[in-house]
Amino acid sequence: MATFREQLLGLNKPGIIFIHIPKTGGSSISAAIRKHYRLSKFNIKSELTSLAAQKRFRMADSDPGFEESLQNLRLSLIFHEAQKRTRFITGHFWADETLPSLKPLGYKLITCLRDPVDRWFSHFLYGRFKEGFHGKIEQEIENFLGGNQAVNFATMYVRYLGGARQERDYTSAPAVDRAVAHLDMLDAVGFLHRMDEFRSLITEMTGFHLRAEHRRKSPADPVLVKKIRESREIREAVEKLCEPDIKIYEQALIRFP
DSSP, rough: OOOOOHHTTTTTEEEEEEOOOOOSSSSHHHHHHTTTTTTSSEEOOOHHHHHHHHHHTTOOSSSTTHHHHHHHHHHHHHHHHHHHTTTTTEEOOOOOOGGGGGGTTTEEEEEEEEHHHHHHHHHHHHHHOOOOSSSSSSHHHHHHTTTTHHHHHHHHHHHHHHHTTTTTOOSSSHHHHHHHGGGOOOOOEEGGGGGGHHHHHHHHSOOOOOOOOOOOOOOOOOOHHHHHHHHHHHHHHHHHHHHHHHHHHHHHHHHOO
């Protein structure tokens, strides 16, 4: 039987490590779970860890290799919190093959996915029209599509599921294959278009009833959103970019029906 202190801190609750991939509904899921882990939770702060990594590694956020260094820092924080037995751990961090080593400490590894093309548009529109500096996109979509960040947005699943690669190539077949292989280390994968099913699955895992509400609503003008999303030329370009993530998404749908 759990002691009073364990109950107070939530140490008797099931452990969850949630890989929060941007613009997949993760903010809503995280908010719903956090309500049940008020005294034992940890959420990586994206902007703070980015600034910390710049100082720690003496790099600018635009330097080659910065993203990999940042993610190494974030993954280290995940392991640190797991050793503290923090029961709910989440953030924008890339998984790798070492993550399952935390399962003997009582953790379940979960994530949520979304149609990659829809996710790409959501990510761009949020960044393009948001307030604040961190993650802000200054370019119009026609110019943005030709840049490296557009490719980064199109390979989010390669990165978040496959982990950092020494050669920093996240569009190759080996990179996609590694991300697909890493699906096997996850205990549950949800899908944005089946969010009710995902909440039910987490309830089965934890015993908690989750009430998720929509968060991080896009600040974009609905008229502009409609114009961008309905452009056949733009959509075809985005679909082409997203081919690596589409392959991973299709495999996830098969493995987590």
